[in-house]
Amino acid sequence: MEPLLRIALLFLFFHLSILVNSSPSQHLQIINAERRIDLNSHIIKVYLTLKVENSGTSPTSEVHLAFSPAEAEHLAVVKAAATTGKRKKKTYVPLDVKSAELPEGPNGTKFFSITLLTPLSKGETITLEVLYILTHSLEPFPVEISQSESQLVYFRDSAILLSPYHVKQQTTFIKTPSARVESHTVVDPTKRVGTELKYGPYENHSPYSYSPVLVHFENNNPFAVVEELEREIEISHWGSLQITERYKLVHAGAKHKGVFSRVEYQTRSGASGVSSFKHLLAKLPPRVHSVYYRDEIGNISSSHLRTDFLKSELEFEPRYPLFGGWKSTFLIGYGLPLQDFLFESPDGRRYLNFTFGCPLAETVVDKLILKVVLPEGSKDPAAVIPFQVEQHLETKYSYLDIVGRTVVVLEKRNVVPEHNIPFQVYYNFNPIFMLAEPLMLASVFFLLFAASVAYLHMDISIRK
Template sequence: MEALLRVRLTLVLFFFVHLSLLSRTSSQEIQIVNAERRIDLTSHIIKVFVTLKVENSGTSPALEILFAFPPTLVDHVALFKAAATVGKRKKKTYVPLDVKPTELPNAPNGTKYFSISLLNPLSKGETATLEVLYILTRSLEPFPAEISQSESQLVYVRDSAILLSPYHVKQQITLIKTPSTRVESFTVVAPSNRAGTELKYGPYDDRPPYSYSPILVHFENNNPFSVVEELEREVEISHWGSIQITERYKLVHAGARHKGVFSRVEYQQRGGSGSSSFRHLLARLPPRVHSVYYRDEIGNISSSHLRTDFRKSELEIEPRYPLFGGWKATFVIGYGLPLEDFLFESPDGRRYLNFTYGCPLTETVVDKLTIKVVLPEGSKDPTAMVPFPVEQHLETKYSYLDVVGRTVVVIEKRNVVPEHNVAFQVYYNFNPIFMLAEPLMLASAFFLFFVASVSYLNVDFSIHKK
């Protein structure tokens, strides 16, 4: 029996090793027929769109496509996703593909990879078109690093005129869009040219694997470099009809540091704005919000405006002072939501919260985001379903009239961008009998107080002789 088990185990291992080698071998025989890369630099969040037409020129079917990054760039990747193009023209659709970080032995110069799993194995001579989107944060470096109140902010970005790829690329082109026509300088890699706010590199033909041509673009970017160094969002569920949200922000202007003394007179003369400073922030909240407040350590801040309709709510907030490069602000936003809009019951009888991940502030990067979902007392077996990798653990929180405490599902993620604002779910089991715990405790306390009062009033504590 043991010998038979060993034989079966050997066959299974051989199958998986063979499948892995088949995939890797076929990936070496892939070539990119055409690659078009579009780099959007109009914000401090860089978005790169890549269209790849890949062809299998080998004999074995390919199961995956590798996308390469330089080791200095991969740490700035906040989001990476891919989709397969199905159909043509008006009937064209995009099917999301599974992606995951991967490594290759003996990768040249420490190259990092993402593996894109294809919908169907790519046979010999077949082609497939892939759409790739990746987002980079903190990749724009201010130069000069310090500017005065009235100076424009200049930044530079480092990249490559040629797509870094482990495959042979027959033809490729790179387009770079800047926020304005002011471009101080850019690296020339013929053929390349600039027209208005667009830089064009290419087309380049027949580039071997791992070709790389470094470029540097120095340009003006006065958009708000708003970065939340730390954001804690607490979502407290009450089965009595409401959800209370508390968001604690530590905000910083991550652009060129402010140099010199701030002049309020000059600031007002320029229409209440510095070249790269910002004084307004927009938070997109769910519809039907109520009991909204905005405050900091000093107290309530009245400079906020709330606009609501049946589809969304927008809260425009203004810190106590304009934010220049390097300046920071801390504040708290809180609001309530109706329970029936976000809490549901699954077919298996479990309750689940359906809420939006990410940061409500628009065009903002979050270095560290912590979401704490506070479940009602008595909740059991909580599980969180998030559509991207996060760190999770459980805590216990004690509030008024709690006996055993409330379970808190803590979800943490670093390097969060607006594209992470998608729905996530937290499932848990809950016995409705626990809803009577606090009312019974209050009733018991009042009853005991009443009995004690009656007893006190009917007992004679006077001292007298018999």
């Protein structure tokens, strides 16, 4: 047993030594890190600039980002780019970012790997620009407010950048919507000027250092959250797209307490219900037509549509203003010309090119279900999306359908405006299927006509 125990211990020591030696913190260090956190909306945007140096002996082609468990739970987007030049001459080269695993990280820490275009050699440096977006990361406090009160929220983070590398120097800037900051954690040096808090500069922090901070501030911007959005895009080869969008909207800010007074809301619009919202803006494609907007009761006429050659904007009002915790369910539908969105690939396949995401501005979608209804007879559908989504197929039956229409269903959670980018759905289609419904209608009318003629020529009387 003793020799086996020694072999096991040697193997374990060898395995651990490999993990330590392969740790990214042994090869890279961050010379300077600047982080700017934008809290103007309930969608938090963090801009991170990193100057990374390879202090090891071998080239490396990856740089890792670390996120705390709280950040990882609400992380919606992570983007990165390499920069060269300064100011107006600065150029950005997008880099691939994907989820990664590091065994030596603290429990619950989520890692992402940035893949460099060319390996970073010993002694070389590179500047990276990173954008990551967080949702549901502002906590209302107090959790309930009256109609006349402003909305105050908590934001929790770290004054020191969580990183798997040694950080030589770093600074964090936090931008609030207004100058009203009830309280904030002080980690010397800390400076506040107007709507901006500055933490740092801090020097020489070891990997995975963390210094929690709490900022309590006023934020009356609308906390518009769509709990579920179902978008259905129906393709008709007879010349149009029909889009139907079903929304379940909620105000996710501090909950309203007390009685709602519409008189006070109308007469004191600048001081009453400052955190509520009654207008929504949907950014639709150009050349939109046949727009309608309704809820469970029926059509709603309080909407305004503005169109031009580049875009269309639908500004509309729910039946009632939305306060914290209040919900609204409604439906928007519109048509679009087919030739603007349906094309033919070189291999003969048809493909739809449309925009993913939610048309509502500054809105978080907890669950997005996007359905692309293909014409009857379509085969071999394939969706191309620039990020990870869940996919499956369904079948839908409409008027005069025989075998049903294939539906490509795409599902994604935690959707933000940065997800509003084009995607494609490819499929094969035989034009002969376009004649199926006209031939069916013609056959029905012919049979009715033949039956009528036969009936008129029949003698069904019992008298001769």
